Amino acid sequence: MNAPSTGVPEQAGVPDRAGVPERAEAPDQAGxxxxxxxxxxxxxxxxxxxxxxxxxxxxxxxxxxxxxxxxxxxxxxxxxxxxxxxxxxxxxxxxxxxxxxxxxxxxxxxxxxxxxxxxxxxxxxxxxxxxxxxxxxxxxxxxxxxxxxxxxxxxxxxxxxxxxxxxxxxxxxxxxxxxxxxxxxxxxxxxxxxxxxxxxxxxxxxxxxxxxxxxxxxxxxxxxxxxxxxxxxxxxxxxxxxRRAVATTADRVDFLVAGRAQLDELRRTVQPLARKLATRLAARRRRAARGHIDLRRTLRGSLSTGGIPMRPVLRRRRPARPDLVLLCDVSGSVAGFANFTMLLVQALHDQFSKVRVFAFVNRVDEVTDLIARGTADPEGLGSRIISGAAVTGYHGSSDYGTSLGEFAERYAEAVTPRSTVFVLGDARTNMSDPNLPALRTIASRARKLYWLNPENRAQWQTGDSAAGTYAEFVDMYECRNARQLSALIGRLLPI
Amino acid sequence: MERPGGLIRWHKQPLTRTTRAGSCAQTAQTRQTPQTPQTAQTAQTARPHKPEALLLFTSVDDVATRLAETGYLASTAVATTVFLADRLGKPLLVEGPAGVGKTELAKAVAEVADARLVRLQCYEGVDESRALYEWNHAKQLLRITAGRDESWDETRTDIFSEEFLLPRPLLTAIRGSDPKVLLIDETDKADVEVEGLLLEVLSDFQVTVPELGTITAETRPFTVLTSNASRELSEALRRRCLFLHIGFPDEELERRIVRLKVPGLDEELARSVVRVVGALRAMDLRKAPSVAETIDWARTLLALGAGSLDENVVRDSLGVVLKHQEDVLKAAAKLDLDAV
Known part of the structure; x- marks a missing residue:
C-alpha cells in the first residue's frame, strides 16, 4: 500500500560543486x-x-x-x-x-x-x-x-x-x-x-x-x-x-509527458472518475429539470385566477439523452491523452443515447466497436486502434486538414443537431492546410463543438500548431492533465 | 394552522425569548444532575463549548488488541488513525472500496467502547428532518385540542418542549451523557446541502433548535463518516476530519482475517485463497474483489468441501469473487483456467 511510485525520475543527484557544505551524519537536526x-x-x-x-x-x-x-x-x-x-x-x-x-x-x-x-x-x-x-x-x-x-x-x-x-x-x-x-x-x-x-x-x-x-x-x-x-x-x-525528485500526483501530470507507469495509474482511475462524472451529470440534469418557466403554460393557467399568474409552470425537459461524437488524434504525440479520454467517455456511455468515436492520424476511421470491446483490455487499446483501424494513409504523421475534410465528407450522418462533438488533439498539422471550412461544416451541423487541446496554452500557434487558427472558430480548451479533463468534461458534457 | 417549521419559527424567536431561556435553563439543570463531578469540572475549563472526547483508548496497541477482541483485525494505519481520532476528538472520515470493513470499523469501536451506535444512513434526498430533528406535528395538534381553555402563551411554550421533539440520529448522538459512536454512512450519497449541516454538527458538536436553544454534547461522540467516493466531498468537510483510507489488506493480514472469520478453513487453503485474490486484484478488473468477497469465497470453498484449490474448483466458484462476466472471462484467461 505504501509502495512509493516507481519510475520516479531520479534527477536529484546532479553534482553541484558550487560549495555544498560538508554535512556528514546529520543533515538537518531541526526540531x-x-x-x-x-x-x-x-x-x-x-x-x-x-x-x-x-x-x-x-x-x-x-x-x-x-x-x-x-x-x-x-x-x-x-x-x-x-x-x-x-x-x-x-x-x-x-x-x-x-x-x-x-x-x-x-x-x-x-x-x-x-x-x-x-x-x-x-x-x-x-x-x-x-x-x-x-x-x-x-x-x-x-x-x-x-x-x-x-x-x-x-x-x-x-x-x-x-x-x-x-x-x-x-x-x-x-x-x-x-x-x-x-x-x-x-x-x-x-x-x-x-x-x-x-x-x-x-x-x-x-x-x-x-x-x-x-x-x-x-x-x-x-x-x-x-x-x-x-x-x-x-x-x-x-x-x-x-520538490524535484518526487513525482506529482497522476492526475496533475501532463498527458504529453506522462510515463508509462503514470498512464497505467491514470487508466485505473477511469472507472471511479466516470462514476463521479455520472453523479455530477445527474445532479446537473436534476437542476436543469426544474429550471425555466414555461411562459405559455403559466399564462394559460393564470386564466383561472383572473389573469394573475399565481402558479408558475416550469418547463418540462424531454428526457432525451444527447449524442456524443469524439474525434481523436491518435498519433504518437497525443496518444496517451486520446486513449484516456476515449476510455473515460466509453465508461460514461450509459449517460448518452449514442457515443461514436472516430480516430485519425491523417485518415479517419470509426473505432467505436474497438473501444467498446477494449474495456476488457485497456492497455492494448492504442496499438489495436493503430493496427485495426485505417487511420494512416501513405505516411504516419498527423494531418488535421485532410482528416477533418474526410470526416465531414464520409461521416456526415454521424453529426446531427443533437450531437455534441469533441475534437481531441494538439492541432499540430505538420504544416499542411488546416482546412477550416471542413471544421466549420462540422461545427455548424452539430449542436456544439468543443476542442480539447493537451498542450499548454502558451504553445498554441507555435511551430506547426494551428491551434490558434482553429480556436478562432471553435471553443478550444486547454486540457493538460486528468484533473483539467474531468473538470472540463463535468462542465461541457451535454445533459 | 400553526406551522412550526420554516420562516415562522424565526419570527417567533424574539417573542419567546424569556420563556425559552427559562425552559432551557431547566433542561440544562435536569441534564446536569446525573453528571459526574469530573465532567462538570471540564465544562468549566478554558473551552466550555468543546465537549470532552471520550478517551476510549490508551495507546495504539490498545486499539489494535481491543479491536481484535471484537473480531476486527486492524492494520497499522487503521489502529493509528482510530487512536488519533479518539485522542484529538476529531471525526474520522473513512474511504475505500466497498467491502473492506468501513462500517464494521464503527461497529467494532462501538462494541469496544461499550457505546451506543447511532447510525445515519445517507441517501439522495436525506434532509434536516431526517438527519437532525423534527417536531411531532400530530402530537402537537393533539396537545392543542386537549388544552382548549389554556391561553395562547401557555400552549405555545408547551408544544415546543422536548416532549414533542423527535430526535433524529445527529441530535440523538449529541444528547445525553452516555458514550456513543455516531456512524454517518455513505456520506457521499447525501446532497451537498447536508454537508453544510454536518459542518456545524461535526465542528462544535452542537445543534441549535430555535425553540429550545442550543444543545451541546456533553461527551463528544466518536464519529465515523464513510464514503465510497462516488462524489467528491467538500474540502470544508474533509478539513474537519481525520482522513483514513482503508485499502485492501496485505497478504498476511488478510490471511488472519480469513482464518478469523472462517474458522473451519485449513491454513494452507486460506493461504492459497488469499494469494489468488491478490493476483486477481493485480489484474486491473472492473471490480476488484475485496475482503468481503475473499471471506465469501473461503466460506464457499468450505461448504463445497474443497481440500485445496485446483482448476475446476476455481473455475466453478470464481463467480463468488468476481461480479462481472467480463471480469470472470479475463481472470479465467489470465489464470490459464482453460488450459486443462
Missing amino acids: VPERLTALVQALRSHGIRIGTGETVDAGQALEALGLDDRERIREGLAAALLHGEGQRPVFDPVFDLYFPRGVGAPDLLDGSVSGSGPEREFDRDDLRDRLAAALAADDQALLARLAAEAVDALGGYGTRPGSGSGSGGSDGWSSHQTLSRLRPETLLARILAGIRQGTAEGEFTDRLTADEIRRRIENFRGQVGAEARRRVAERRGADVIA
Whole structure:
C-alpha cells in the first residue's frame, strides 16, 4: 500500500560543486515542529492544499503518538494532513525525506554489517544472492536493508565514487545506476527455480508465483529509489529533493509527458472518475429539470385566477439523452491523452443515447466497436486502434486538414443537431492546410463543438500548431492533465 | 394552522425569548444532575463549548488488541488513525472500496467502547428532518385540542418542549451523557446541502433548535463518516476530519482475517485463497474483489468441501469473487483456467 511510485525520475543527484557544505551524519537536526512545517511546505509545493489547522492537528498527532514508531507517525500524519488517497503517492516519498529511516550509510543504520570500510571489497554476486533469498521469502525488513546496501555500494557517483561509509563519500546516489548494475529483474528465473524445487509439483497457486515475484521486484525497485532519494537529500537538503525528485500526483501530470507507469495509474482511475462524472451529470440534469418557466403554460393557467399568474409552470425537459461524437488524434504525440479520454467517455456511455468515436492520424476511421470491446483490455487499446483501424494513409504523421475534410465528407450522418462533438488533439498539422471550412461544416451541423487541446496554452500557434487558427472558430480548451479533463468534461458534457 | 417549521419559527424567536431561556435553563439543570463531578469540572475549563472526547483508548496497541477482541483485525494505519481520532476528538472520515470493513470499523469501536451506535444512513434526498430533528406535528395538534381553555402563551411554550421533539440520529448522538459512536454512512450519497449541516454538527458538536436553544454534547461522540467516493466531498468537510483510507489488506493480514472469520478453513487453503485474490486484484478488473468477497469465497470453498484449490474448483466458484462476466472471462484467461 505504501509502495512509493516507481519510475520516479531520479534527477536529484546532479553534482553541484558550487560549495555544498560538508554535512556528514546529520543533515538537518531541526526540531520536530520545524521538520513538520518543512514537510507541509514540501507537500504544498506539490499542490496538496493543507491549512494551518491541519498542521496543528498533525502536531497534536505527533504529540499523542510519540516518536517511537515510524510507521505510526507516517499514518498519523497522513490522517491529519491528507484529504484523499490520490495524494498518498506524493506523501510517502516526501515523508521518507523529512522523517528518514536513518542517517548516513546503511552500516551505521543498523550495524549489522561488520568489517566495513572504504577499502571493503564489494561483492555484487553476494548481494544478488542475498537479494534473491530475500525476495523469495518476501522479507520486507531485509529487503529494505539490502536496498540501502545496494545504493551505498553501487549507486554512488561523482568525484569520489564508491562506498565511503558514513563520511558522505559520493557526490550523489543514483537509483538508476544502482538498478542497472544490480539488475534485480534478472533474478526472477533463479528465484522461481528455487521455489519450485522446494514445493510439490502441480499446485494451483504455483502459476501465481511468477507475478508475485515480479511485484516484489517492482517493490524493491521502489525501495531503492526511496533510499537513493534519502541519501541525496542528506547531501543537498530535503527541501530540494522533495520538490524535484518526487513525482506529482497522476492526475496533475501532463498527458504529453506522462510515463508509462503514470498512464497505467491514470487508466485505473477511469472507472471511479466516470462514476463521479455520472453523479455530477445527474445532479446537473436534476437542476436543469426544474429550471425555466414555461411562459405559455403559466399564462394559460393564470386564466383561472383572473389573469394573475399565481402558479408558475416550469418547463418540462424531454428526457432525451444527447449524442456524443469524439474525434481523436491518435498519433504518437497525443496518444496517451486520446486513449484516456476515449476510455473515460466509453465508461460514461450509459449517460448518452449514442457515443461514436472516430480516430485519425491523417485518415479517419470509426473505432467505436474497438473501444467498446477494449474495456476488457485497456492497455492494448492504442496499438489495436493503430493496427485495426485505417487511420494512416501513405505516411504516419498527423494531418488535421485532410482528416477533418474526410470526416465531414464520409461521416456526415454521424453529426446531427443533437450531437455534441469533441475534437481531441494538439492541432499540430505538420504544416499542411488546416482546412477550416471542413471544421466549420462540422461545427455548424452539430449542436456544439468543443476542442480539447493537451498542450499548454502558451504553445498554441507555435511551430506547426494551428491551434490558434482553429480556436478562432471553435471553443478550444486547454486540457493538460486528468484533473483539467474531468473538470472540463463535468462542465461541457451535454445533459 | 400553526406551522412550526420554516420562516415562522424565526419570527417567533424574539417573542419567546424569556420563556425559552427559562425552559432551557431547566433542561440544562435536569441534564446536569446525573453528571459526574469530573465532567462538570471540564465544562468549566478554558473551552466550555468543546465537549470532552471520550478517551476510549490508551495507546495504539490498545486499539489494535481491543479491536481484535471484537473480531476486527486492524492494520497499522487503521489502529493509528482510530487512536488519533479518539485522542484529538476529531471525526474520522473513512474511504475505500466497498467491502473492506468501513462500517464494521464503527461497529467494532462501538462494541469496544461499550457505546451506543447511532447510525445515519445517507441517501439522495436525506434532509434536516431526517438527519437532525423534527417536531411531532400530530402530537402537537393533539396537545392543542386537549388544552382548549389554556391561553395562547401557555400552549405555545408547551408544544415546543422536548416532549414533542423527535430526535433524529445527529441530535440523538449529541444528547445525553452516555458514550456513543455516531456512524454517518455513505456520506457521499447525501446532497451537498447536508454537508453544510454536518459542518456545524461535526465542528462544535452542537445543534441549535430555535425553540429550545442550543444543545451541546456533553461527551463528544466518536464519529465515523464513510464514503465510497462516488462524489467528491467538500474540502470544508474533509478539513474537519481525520482522513483514513482503508485499502485492501496485505497478504498476511488478510490471511488472519480469513482464518478469523472462517474458522473451519485449513491454513494452507486460506493461504492459497488469499494469494489468488491478490493476483486477481493485480489484474486491473472492473471490480476488484475485496475482503468481503475473499471471506465469501473461503466460506464457499468450505461448504463445497474443497481440500485445496485446483482448476475446476476455481473455475466453478470464481463467480463468488468476481461480479462481472467480463471480469470472470479475463481472470479465467489470465489464470490459464482453460488450459486443462
